[in-house]
Amino acid sequence: MSNKKSNPTIGPVEFSVVDESMQVSIGRLQTNANTLLLGLGLLVLLATPAVFSGYFVGLLVVAFIYGIFAISVDLVWGYAGILSFGHAAFFGLGAYLMGVITTELSLPSIGLLGLVLAFLVPAVVGLVVAGVLFSRGISEEYFTIITLALAIVASQAALILSDVTGGSNGLTEIPPLGVEIPGVMTYIISHNQYYFVVLVALVAVFLIGKRIVQSPFGTTLVGINENETKISSLGYNPIKYKTIVFGLSTGIAGFAGALYAAYSGFISPPLLGFVLSTEVLVWVLVGGRGTLIGPVIGATALYLAENMFSGMFLNTWVLMLGLLLVVIVLVFPAGIIGVFSIIEKKINKYLKDT
Amino acid sequence: MAELATTLLLNALSAALALSLVALGLAIIYGFMGVINLAHGAFLTVGAYIAWVMPERLGISFWVALVLAPIIVGVIGAFIERVVIRHLYDRLLDTILATWGISLALVELVKLAFGTTSKSVSNPLSGSIDLGVTVYPAYRLFLIGFCIVILVGVFMFFKSTDVGVRLRAVIQDPDAASLQGLNKTRMYQYSFASGAALAGLGGAAIAPITTVNPTMGVTYLLESFFAVILGGTGALIAVVPGSIIVAGSANIMTFMISPILAQTIVFVFVIVAMIVRPQGIVPEAWHE
Numbered sequence: 001m002s003n004k005k006s007n008p009t010i011g012p013v014e015f016s017v018v019d020e021s022m023q024v025s026i027g028r029l030q031t032n033a034n035t036l037l038l039g040l041g042l043l044v045l046l047a048t049p050a051v052f053s054g055y056f057v058g059l060l061v062v063a064f065i066y067g068i069f070a071i072s073v074d075l076v077w078g079y080a081g082i083l084s085f086g087h088a089a090f091f092g093l094g095a096y097l098m099g100v101i102t103t104e105l106s107l108p109s110i111g112l113l114g115l116v117l118a119f120l121v122p123a124v125v126g127l128v129v130a131g132v133l134f135s136r137g138i139s140e141e142y143f144t145i146i147t148l149a150l151a152i153v154a155s156q157a158a159l160i161l162s163d164v165t166g167g168s169n170g171l172t173e174i175p176p177l178g179v180e181i182p183g184v185m186t187y188i189i190s191h192n193q194y195y196f197v198v199l200v201a202l203v204a205v206f207l208i209g210k211r212i213v214q215s216p217f218g219t220t221l222v223g224i225n226e227n228e229t230k231i232s233s234l235g236y237n238p239i240k241y242k243t244i245v246f247g248l249s250t251g252i253a254g255f256a257g258a259l260y261a262a263y264s265g266f267i268s269p270p271l272l273g274f275v276l277s278t279e280v281l282v283w284v285l286v287g288g289r290g291t292l293i294g295p296v297i298g299a300t301a302l303y304l305a306e307n308m309f310s311g312m313f314l315n316t317w318v319l320m321l322g323l324l325l326v327v328i329v330l331v332f333p334a335g336i337i338g339v340f341s342i343i344e345k346k347i348n349k350y351l352k353d354t
Numbered sequence: 355m356a357e358l359a360t361t362l363l364l365n366a367l368s369a370a371l372a373l374s375l376v377a378l379g380l381a382i383i384y385g386f387m388g389v390i391n392l393a394h395g396a397f398l399t400v401g402a403y404i405a406w407v408m409p410e411r412l413g414i415s416f417w418v419a420l421v422l423a424p425i426i427v428g429v430i431g432a433f434i435e436r437v438v439i440r441h442l443y444d445r446l447l448d449t450i451l452a453t454w455g456i457s458l459a460l461v462e463l464v465k466l467a468f469g470t471t472s473k474s475v476s477n478p479l480s481g482s483i484d485l486g487v488t489v490y491p492a493y494r495l496f497l498i499g500f501c502i503v504i505l506v507g508v509f510m511f512f513k514s515t516d517v518g519v520r521l522r523a524v525i526q527d528p529d530a531a532s533l534q535g536l537n538k539t540r541m542y543q544y545s546f547a548s549g550a551a552l553a554g555l556g557g558a559a560i561a562p563i564t565t566v567n568p569t570m571g572v573t574y575l576l577e578s579f580f581a582v583i584l585g586g587t588g589a590l591i592a593v594v595p596g597s598i599i600v601a602g603s604a605n606i607m608t609f610m611i612s613p614i615l616a617q618t619i620v621f622v623f624v625i626v627a628m629i630v631r632p633q634g635i636v637p638e639a640w641h642e
Contacts, residue, residue, distance in 0.1 A: 083447055085454075136629045141390050144450055145579050146628070149621050152576060156614050274572070278454060285451065319462035325455030329448050330441055 008351060017348045033344075038293070042203065049195055059307050061195050063300040064202045065259045070283045070295035071209050072252035077281075078290030079213055080245050081225035082130075083144045085277055086151030087253050090126060092272030093154065094118035094254025095261040099171040100164060102262070108180035111262055115177075118258030119251045126250025131243040148274060155273035170268030177262045194263055201259060202296065205252060209292050212248070221245055222290075282321055285328050288337030297336055357488040362609060366602040368494045370594075371501035372560050373601040376574055377581040377593040378508060379552030385587055386521065386545040388446050389439060393453040394578060395571025396460035397550045401427050401557025402566045403464055406473045416478040420558050427554025432547035439546060440539070457571070465568045472567040493562055500559060508552070509591060521545065573617070577601060580624040586634015595636060600624065 007016040014025045015033075022033035049057045069091050076082040098114040107113075129150070133143055158165045165171065177197065178188035189197060212218050223231045224238045232238050261267050270276065280299070287298025306317060313320055332338060376398055383391045401423040408419035434456055442449045479493040512518040523531040524541040532538045556574075564570070577600050585596030600620055607616035627635065 081447075083450060085450075132629060136632060138628065138632060140447065141450070142583060142628065142632075144447075145390070145576075145583065146625055149576055149580070149625065152572070153618050153621050156618050160612070160615055160618070278458070281451065315466060316462070319459050319466070322455045322458030322460075322462065325458070326438055326452050329452045329455065330438060333445075333448065 086147035094257030122254030123251030127247035130246035288335030395575030397553035401554030423558035428551030431550025
């Protein structure tokens with residue numbers, strides 16, 4: 001520490017660069033700048049309902065649910081390189097499970113059971129689909145086409161099985177989430193409180209995702225994506241890894257779907273179809289593949305933009321979405337987080353030089 | 355009974371041959387370039403709208419539109435290859451996303467230009483022809499013959515013409531072909547444009563016997579993919595048996611069950627077939 005240069009400071013805050021990442025010290029407290037940024041962002045989000053209108057908070061609830069959905073897609077696409085064009089089938093499966101269970105059965109705290117099942121059932125379906133296809137040596141582009149077909153079959157199945165799903169009318173009056181212990185207490189979560197429930201769920205899914213991708217399991221996945229032959233010659237079974245991450249991802253997608261159903265109270269077949277499946281890919285791509293936080297930012301930013309500017313782009317939103325997809329793929333495949341990391345490198349360089 | 359069976363078979367045949375035309379375009383683009391073209395359905399939609407807008411709004415005959423549709427869509431394809439696809443040859447999985455983006459944009463442009471309501475193209479051959487066993491619509495008979503002529507023409511082109519042989523040389527070994535002085539970039543552009551043109555032609559050809567709407571392409575996109583995958587990508591001709599199974603069986607089942615259920619059954623069947631026989635249903639001996 002003897003040759004330590006004096007670092008730039010703003011008031012009591014001191015900036016420095018250690019191992020290519022920016023560190024911030026306030027007095028004796030030292031932390032990574034990215035962690036600090038995330039923490040500050042979270043504080044802002046916690047304070048949001050006190051400041052903004054109910055309409056805006058309502059938009060954020062759905063945006064965060066889509067953020068969870070986007071994380072699930074990023075786990076398979078950003079890390080394992082598996083491109084799924086039908087992830088909405090699993091989101092919708094979770095939503096329909098939640099909807100059917102809570103409207104058909106009137107048991108106390110049924111919504112909580114719904115959340116659990118909405119994770120487990122899509123996870124098992126995902127495991128079976130991926131396990132069968134990968135173990136038969138289906139190539140990655142065929143897998144993508146099959147997932148697209150899956151989304152279409154799922155939304156058609158929702159139309160055909162109208163006894164259970166309500167057909168094209170969908171399911172209405174899905175009760176909000178609540179905790180009930182008969183004779184002791186009944187507590188129904190209000191729309192405003194649901195914001196915090198979803199925020200907690202988002203943070204939890206993000207942290208779990210972070211833990212997974214940083215674990216040996218996650219690094220093996222990235223290795224498989226980069227060079228599958230090499231990883232298998234090292235004694236790993238790529239099929240097993242890809243299947244597990246796909247099942248985990250479809251489970252999380254289903255969980256997000258259940259959160260959506262309990263919030264909106266209404267679900268219909270398009271929820272399973274390829275439009276939502278495409279949208280989630282755009283969110284992940286715009287935010288930045290393989291970053292976990294990028295997809296959350298992408299989902300939130302684009303969902304808010306879609307709803308707040310929908311008056312401006314009433315008929316051209318999907319057109320813009322399509323062109324955006326092309327432009328991002330062509331010009332900026334690393335997304336928003338890619339832009340951030342370039343800025344971060346510039347700042348780090350500046351800090352090192354001073 | 356014989357009358358009904360013949361009608362059903364001819365319906366299935368015309369659906370299968372029309373799908374073969376569209377799927378062949380997809381197979382050329384995938385087989386030659388490795389590009390999964392999710393804009394294929396949109397190309398078909400544009401072709402169908404050309405067949406609608408020219409007679410209805412511009413007073414141009416349907417038959418002229420049928421010739422112009424593949425040319426216009428082919429030019430659109432060449433442009434898209436030049437501006438987008440060419441930059442993604444080393445990132446093939448990303449072409450899926452880019453072509454999907456193009457597909458969304460094209461379909462939205464169609465919606466903006468002509469609205470979301472379904473259009474119907476008036477039948478250019480409105481009569482029926484007495485075949486002895488059954489009386490069958492003249493346009494559908496024309497469609498069957500037309501598709502066969504185009505399919506045979508395309509296969510002959512690849513088998514025997516100079517450009518066809520060059521194209522196949524580029525597919526089999528792009529680097530060696532490029533050492534021999536064959537321009538890979540140009541061949542790729544031709545492939546994409548001709549694949550798009552076939553989709554446009556298919557769209558225009560089926561326009562009089564279907565409802566034309568902005569989202570009509572999605573079903574054809576999936577059916578084409580399934581026909582290609584089911585047949586196997588080893589040989590272009592495999593799209594024909596693939597299409598016969600995908601479109602033919604759906605068409606016949608529609609007689610007994612709802613179209614949606616029929617389509618779902620076919621999709622599920624194809625996925626199972628892919629799992630059992632990933633290399634496709636045609637024998638290895640057919641592969642080029």
